[in-house]
């Protein structure tokens with residue numbers, strides 16, 4: 001019986017199965033189960049997880065919170081556009097706003113400290129991509145996404161938008177500074 | 182009654198005239214759209230080659246949107262409709278259900294594709310394939326997609342109707358062939374997919390004309406991916422069916438066992454649609470339990486199904502070859518395969534590329550945490566070019582190279598050129614997938630006109646290697662497009678200029694009932710060793726597994742090196 005003909009017998013599920021298939025199915029199933037258990041395992045013992053903490057928020061309210069945050073903790077301004085660099089207290093809330101076509105504000109964080117890192121959008125969808133460590137999240141308007149982030153390495157990091165958000169999408173770039181205590 | 186059926190003297194297939202005409206029309210439309218989409222794809226790759234950057238930003242996003250829509254929807258669905266008609270009417274020797282409605286479906290798809298293309302070309306709808314709200318597109322963009330989907334849905338129901346007719350009129354004996362069973366799997370997934378498409382696209386269209394004030398972006402993404410990802414699972418079911426079909430056509434291969442192969446298709450029906458959740462792993466607000474259930478528990482049973490087909494398809498070829506006497510060593514069956522026949526080489530490159538590159542990368546990037554490393558980087562298009570282009574498109578091309586001469590009763594035009602098609606296209610695309618995945622691992626984002634960030638307030642440079650990889654991607658795209666152009670020349674040339682073979686002789690009598698072979702069910706005792714009729718395939722499968730395991734843990738190792746977050 002060929003694959004483009006009917007099976008030799010109507011009751012095809014009674015056809016004997018070759019040992020090669022049984023052995024392979026068993027091996028493949030074991031591997032699938034290993035992958036399955038590895039995800040919850042990493043969730044408990046691994047240090048890179050996002051557990052889904054997020055809040056519905058009105059974009060205007062979120063922008064107001066960001067402005068409050070910037071006012072309280074700005075340490076200097078950078079670039080021709082005088083973008084504020086904000087150094088929040090260790091362990092505190094950090095707000096990052098995505099909008100056409102910038103990330104606001106620039107952040108200065110301390111190595112080894114954990115922050116409650118909020119990110120949301122004022123308009124369309126954006127993509128939060130921190131380079132060169134390459135961790136990536138989706139940023140949606142109306143959702144305040146909260147990550148407890150601990151920068152583990154000092155240096156200068158880029159924040160790239162990696163969700164298409166219009167014609168100037170490729171200019172949507174910013175900085176995070178991570179400094180030693 | 183007008184004579185309706187003809188039997189192809191070379192292949193023994195029986196064609197019902199209205200089904201034949203519908204298959205021809207849908208397949209030709211598919212190939213034309215493939216040519217258009219391929220050229221758009223070349224422009225995309227040449228723009229992302231940093232030293233070339235052929236398009237300006239605005240044109241780039243327009244062309245990228247067009248490339249996505251034309252390839253992922255129009256080319257693939259037209260071909261799948263042709264395939265569904267083939268797997269029902271032709272393989273079952275049945276008349277096709279409601280052929281007039283088949284032309285309505287064809288027309289709706291054409292009109293829908295034209296309206297959406299018009300919206301894209303006008304420049305008002307550069308919203309990408311995913312068209313995430315609240316970024317707006319022209320209402321015509323959504324409306325065209327809806328018409329196209331309705332047309333495709335009608336085609337799917339004609340397939341179901343034809344199966345019912347074949348069953349009622351007893352055109353075949355016993356159960357439907359495995360290939361038809363696989364096509365049925367694809368059709369069931371298509372209904373789910375198009376339902377998701379309706380649930381999301383109709384409100385989005387109403388929103389675009391101002392009738393609905395707001396669509397929640399997270400809800401949009403959730404439902405959209407029920408369409409966007411599951412439609413790719415239709416492709417998987419369809420191209421796996423084609424692998425089995427080509428193994429049967431070229432080698433006379435039989436499934437190792439009907440039970441295992443059909444069981445694997447059944448796992449697709451049950452479990453594959455929830456796999457779409459892996460697009461939302463980096464989204465706010467979805468719980469860990471939801472993500473793990475959707476991406477792993479259930480998805481891995483669908484992965485198991487793919488792993489099974491990965492063994493049974495080449496295994497059936499190995500058994501057929503060994504039974505023909507190529508029984509020496511582990512790989513004589515493979516060395517003696519007809520590598521110069523593009524129908525076989527296309528199918529085999531599709532199988533290997535889909536398994537080793539598309540399958541492994543898809544599962545690894547779809548696991549809950551690894552996804553954070555590559556979400557929205559160019560790794561993602563790298564992965565899905567391995568599944569949808571190297572897997573699905575190449576399989577469809579191989580099938581087309583076999584089907585067009587049979588349908589149009591002409592010899593293949595420039596057979597020497599046809600030989601090159603799978604190699605150029607397969608190797609070009611295969612390299613592209615690897616280069617894109619490499620660049621994505623280095624952080625290069627997808628859908629980005631300029632990886633140098635010209636005009637930004639800040640400066641940032643990706644590693645030099647990332648620029649090199651994107652240049653190599655451009656070179657590979659040129660190779661792939663050359664292969665695609667050869668394909669179009671061969672197909673169009675065959676239809677227009679191919680040397681005519683036998684004239685069509687339609688007969689008034691109904692074709693004989695399709696029967697399976699009468700042999701009793703026995704194993705494959707005489708070949709291979711120790712109950713392993715396909716030892717070479719087993720070794721290849723273990724090799725795949727080894728790469729899979731290593732790659733999985735390498736990615737978790739990389740993940741462990743980045744900032745801590747929870």
Ligand SMILES: [Cu+2]
Pocket residue numbers: 098101125126127161162163164165169172
């Ligand atoms: Cu953006």
